[in-house]
Amino acid sequence: MSSATATVGRQVTLMRAFLRYGIEQQTAYRAAYWAHLWNTAVKVFAFVVVWRTLYAVAPDQFPVSRSQMVAYGVVAAITSEVLDWWKGPHYYIAYRVQLGTITGDLLRPISFPFQLFAIWTGESAAALLLVGVPAFGGAAVVLGGAVAPAGVLAGLLAVLSFVVSFAMLFCCSFLVGLVVLKTLNLLGVMHLYHGVLTLLSGFWIPLWFFPAPLRLLADVLPFRGIFFTPLSIYVGELTGTRLELALLHQVVWLGLLILAVRWAWAVMRRRLVVQGG
């Protein structure tokens, strides 16, 4: 067996182990699981109602059809619940630093950023299976073809784009989480981060509706690559050259963010303080 194959084999074993970890985490508290599923259904319902209502009031303001807008809202609601992004790696780092249990993470023979990525991937994959799939299935039963992607190719490209966006979101959250190594408390920074992400990622409001200056800012920053790009591909709004440029924007930002994560961890690791003795 070549060393590359062995490395891939090790990574697959590791990711499978973290998927099991994710399933354990998702099912550790029965009430929390059902609440998560119910919350996802409510969020989907709210998004559908909001976008249908707004569309009925001013259909000419929308660059997409009503069913495309509904699909955008449904997938946005479900992916945000699956990713649980407000409780992502930044929250994990803050929690572990505040309790001093980050020592456990730093004893493992894998890099700290990769370990967190594996943990979050496991948890998100488990949430996709246990929450995302049932929620999407329910939405498809109720709303029919309205929640489907614009086409097979659009669906596949959207999945690819979501994979990149997942890694981008991890990097952004990890970088925000490192702030806690300096401040020992993440609360203020976390609220700011959540606000920025909610606004500029296109999770709530697609960037189509932004005024020109804000749109320009959102186009340059990485956050649109997290929700707006994959969702626009999914509903078929992004096609051709615009789609290629949007994917390029994602990939370039992902590369920069990975470099930033490596650099920031190397620097901030020296500032680590283990609280509680």
Next chain:
Amino acid sequence: MALIEVRELSKAFRVRRPGSGARAKVARMFHPAYETRQAVDGVSFDIDGGEIVGYLGANGAGKSTTVKCLAGILVPDGGTVRVAGLDPVRERIRLARRIGVVFGQKTALWWDLPVAETFTLLRAIYEVPPDRYRTTLDTLTELLGLADLLHIPVRQLSLGQRVRADLAAAFLHGPDVLFLDEPTIGLDAMVKSNVRRFIKDIRTASGVTVLLTTHDLADLEQLCDRLVIIDRGRVLFAGSVEETLHRFAPYVRVMVEFAEDIAGSVRVPQARATATADGRHLTLEVPRGDGAAAAVTSYLLDRFPVRDLRLTDPSIEDVVRVLYEGASGAPDEPAHV
């Protein structure tokens, strides 16, 4: 050649100094003030392969900080450290495969995972071959009595159960070096005894090297080949356990509560009174070893209406105090109440 080499290790932390009073506290929001606390200050020692070395010190002496520097968790400010021939900072990931670490006060296990799932995940992370994993897990399950705990989530374990699970997790990948940071803290006598027996057995079976930080002199007496005592981040003393106990903790304490008031002088051969709260309580210091404690206990029970009697070791704080003041003399004065 030493398996652990520590030379002039130092580590300081910058901590914020809060203002006193509401105005000062608000002002500090705009102009924060900091102070530097030197947790470890030029510590040097060596540990050979297969040794169990006790690392002693009072609270805040720098024990845990040293362990975290040796394990690659914290980055030292100065000095050099080699563990199993590796630099803990530059080669943290390689070192992690060679060491096991248990922090008695905080678990390294995943809170919501059952113990067995935690071990499975660790097997994948450490890439332990399946056959070796099964053999090691069977051995650890037997030695630590884990069979009934494997299906229980870590969050539902008692402290003693959790420490046993942590010990197993630290040893699953067969490390060459174990860092045990207060592994017996807060445990009852029975669990302490089990943990000590495990450490002894595992050292005999595998030849693992152990650095043990503790507050408990009994841990040292029963486990360690030698010890290093630190205070305020500096090494105060390094030597054999026998020498240390003989010089700096040459006595055990007998604490007696009488059923009725005892007035006047109480002569107890071989014992010296150190504290009396009232006519009903007496604390005696009795020379360690040679059956003196048994003789004193028997003497007290035969002659006085004893309601309660306890034997304890001197605290680490007492040992450190004696170290600063010089070795204490043998107790030879009669006890008085």
